[in-house]
Amino acid sequence: QKEVEQDPGPLSVPEGAIVSLNCTYSNSAFQYFMWYRQYSRKGPELLMYTYSSGNKEDGRFTAQVDKSSKYISLFIRDSQPSDSATYLCAMSEGQGGSEKLVFGKGMKLTVNP
């Protein structure tokens, strides 16, 4: 089993739809859970991160972590064409653990006007 698994998609939705992006993982030492957005031919940018289990909201974006199921999600409400990008989940053991992030392979999202 890979350390982090992410459905590669692609996913195509109409404007205004609610989008759900998911990742599963196997390493129970992960403490920080990140979502990165990468526009075509650009570097990834950090959207948001969550520490341990729970929800975190930032505008139209909500990150959810369920450590008991080793499952994380990113929800995008009222999706816009500008949300069209590849979304990568990433996980870290945090301070005291590995200094490396483990990334999912990314899910390409297209929001159609």
Place this chain on the structure above:
Amino acid sequence: NAGVTQTPKFRILKIGQSMTLQCTQDMNHNYMYWYRQDPGMGLKLIYYSVGAGITDKGEVPNGYNVSRSTTEDFPLRLELAAPSQTSVYFCASSRNTYEQYFGPGTRLTVT
């Protein structure tokens, strides 16, 4: 702040040539990373550094070398370029192990 800058943006190399990809950050971050990204394969860690003078191998270090003489700079050296090194290279920095900030990337083609 410029954040993380990378040069060059594009480069075409012939097989067997060498080059250095430059990466500079102005955020005083201790952690710096080099990744390569191939289509459909996600980001693969080449080398990383937890501070000046300290470097360590990532998942795919073969054919690459790094140095970290200052906090700001983390160059990646390709010796004897091979077609398998055709990729997009990203440098990233962070103040901790999880909030990584990426540069714009270098697109390298080896022919």
